[in-house]
Amino acid sequence: MRIDQEKCIGCYRCAAYCTANAISVIECLASVDQEKCLECGNCLRSEVCPTEAIYEIPLDWPRSIRMNSDPLIFKKEFKTPVGHLSRVTSGIKRNELMRKYESGEVGFMISPGRPGVGTTLENVEKIYRAVTGLGVEFQPNLVTSLMIDPKIGKMRKEVLKERILYTDMEFKTEIDRIPEVIEKLREVSNNIDTVFSISIMCRVEADMSIPALTALESLGVSYYPNGKANMGLGRWVGLKTGGGN
Amino acid sequence: MTHTLHRRGTVESLEHDYTMFNNVQQGINNINVGERAATFLKIMVKNKPVNAGYRWIGSLSAGVPLEDIVNEREKQSNIFSCNAVFDSKDKLVETLKELKEKELGLCVIVGGLLKEVFDAANKAGLTPHTVNIPLGIWGKKELLPKEKVLWITTMCGHNMVPPQLVNSIIEQIKRGSISLEDASKILSKPCICGAFNPKRAEEVLKELIKE
Numbered sequence: 001m002r003i004d005q006e007k008c009i010g011c012y013r014c015a016a017y018c019t020a021n022a023i024s025v026i027e028c029l030a031s032v033d034q035e036k037c038l039e040c041g042n043c044l045r046s047e048v049c050p051t052e053a054i055y056e057i058p059l060d061w062p063r064s065i066r067m068n069s070d071p072l073i074f075k076k077e078f079k080t081p082v083g084h085l086s087r088v089t090s091g092i093k094r095n096e097l098m099r100k101y102e103s104g105e106v107g108f109m110i111s112p113g114r115p116g117v118g119t120t121l122e123n124v125e126k127i128y129r130a131v132t133g134l135g136v137e138f139q140p141n142l143v144t145s146l147m148i149d150p151k152i153g154k155m156r157k158e159v160l161k162e163r164i165l166y167t168d169m170e171f172k173t174e175i176d177r178i179p180e181v182i183e184k185l186r187e188v189s190n191n192i193d194t195v196f197s198i199s200i201m202c203r204v205e206a207d208m209s210i211p212a213l214t215a216l217e218s219l220g221v222s223y224y225p226n227g228k229a230n231m232g233l234g235r236w237v238g239l240k241t242g243g244g245n
Numbered sequence: 246m247t248h249t250l251h252r253r254g255t256v257e258s259l260e261h262d263y264t265m266f267n268n269v270q271q272g273i274n275n276i277n278v279g280e281r282a283a284t285f286l287k288i289m290v291k292n293k294p295v296n297a298g299y300r301w302i303g304s305l306s307a308g309v310p311l312e313d314i315v316n317e318r319e320k321q322s323n324i325f326s327c328n329a330v331f332d333s334k335d336k337l338v339e340t341l342k343e344l345k346e347k348e349l350g351l352c353v354i355v356g357g358l359l360k361e362v363f364d365a366a367n368k369a370g371l372t373p374h375t376v377n378i379p380l381g382i383w384g385k386k387e388l389l390p391k392e393k394v395l396w397i398t399t400m401c402g403h404n405m406v407p408p409q410l411v412n413s414i415i416e417q418i419k420r421g422s423i424s425l426e427d428a429s430k431i432l433s434k435p436c437i438c439g440a441f442n443p444k445r446a447e448e449v450l451k452e453l454i455k456e
Contacts, residue, residue, distance in 0.1 A: 074323075093354055098270060109247055115251060115253075115389075192384045203374070203375050216380070228264075230373065231353045231354070231371050233371070
């Protein structure tokens with residue numbers, strides 16, 4: 001994102017909308033620190049600038065990765081040498097149809113940079129390397145697309161210093177491997193230059209219990225009282241009759 | 246994706262915060278998604294959520310008229326979800342009952358205090374299938390803002406409500422420049438999906454201005 005210095009009047013209203021704290025006043029005019037800017041577009045979308053001084057320019061690779069910080073990325077042209085890069089993974093959203101997580105299995109969703117701190121891809125690589133050593137496989141998305149060697153978690157060198165607001169990294173394992181995963185995440189948590197949010201995903205058993213929570217409690221890992229639940233309403237539509245269960 | 250997942254707060258604060266959105270899988274239940282998702286949106290809105298939206302065009306709290314949101318969803322074949330947030334479990338139950346009856350075939354995901362969400366599902370005759378439960382924030386936590394500021398900022402899962410906007414708003418309220426209601430509207434506007442809960446934001450702001 002850029003601020004036209006000819007139009008800016010230094011009111012500084014835009015700064016509050018910057019998700020990266022990248023806007024500062026230099027010699028009475030607002031300016032965007034390009035190193036910090038995550039290209040999320042929030043300052044422009046806010047429409048708080050009285051002179052329409054904020055603008056964006058087409059981004060080249062590897063800076064174009066930062067567009068993943070923009071919730072409206074799908075409306076923009078995206079330059080990348082590795083195909084379309086989306087940070088999206090499906091999580092639990094369609095599990096009644098896709099059966100990605102079944103009884104006895106647990107998914108982990110790790111979101112480096114969330115909430116609102118942002119992350120370099122270098123930090124993302126660190127987390128990836130910590131976990132991939134367990135032999136788990138990440139769901140394909142932005143992060144996996146950037147790997148030169150997914151088995152060891154080696155990322156393309158030119159992207160490591162780029163920053164994004166957050167991304168998601170999702171993988172599945174068995175419930176009895178939860179202690180190993182938690183141990184790795186605890187290790188990397190002490191050695192990372194950002195924050196990351198973690199969540200687990202699993203089937204609800206017939207008796208409405210969630211076995212993965214027992215494993216977490218025994219490890220002293222606390223979890224929130226709130227979360228998300230897939231209501232099991234998804235069904236095949238227009239292809240064949242019958243339920244999704 | 247975990248956009249409506251990591252909402253922070255105490256149990257008391259989260260008692261009036263239930264999110265809902267739809268999803269589809271290409272090739273399975275995305276046929277005529279526009280029409281079915283528009284119906285889904287209308288059902289949610291009928292039960293008076295405090296906010297609703299569709300990322301392609303925007304949200305009620307961002308000032309987009311409901312009719313525009315519904316029309317845009319109806320004509321689009323993309324799989325972006327319609328979102329809403331309710332401030333009571335009763336509204337959630339009524340919405341779920343109607344969704345069950347309508348059999349739209351869409352995947353429906355509900356966020357909130359899981360004990361209450363499960364109870365609501367039970368009252369609507371539904372059985373939760375899969376859950377996603379946050380384990381908190383790890384790593385360099387000294388980079389985070391004040392906890393109660395996070396209660397507000399985490400209501401936008403795309404992180405478009407920055408802490409400095411919340412802090413700026415608090416200062417304006419303290420100075421008497423804006424009312425609590427106007428403050429929550431300003432904070433809601435950057436959340437284009439409609440998952441931000443302006444009523445809950447007002448309640449949290451009341452606590453923050455005392456600190």
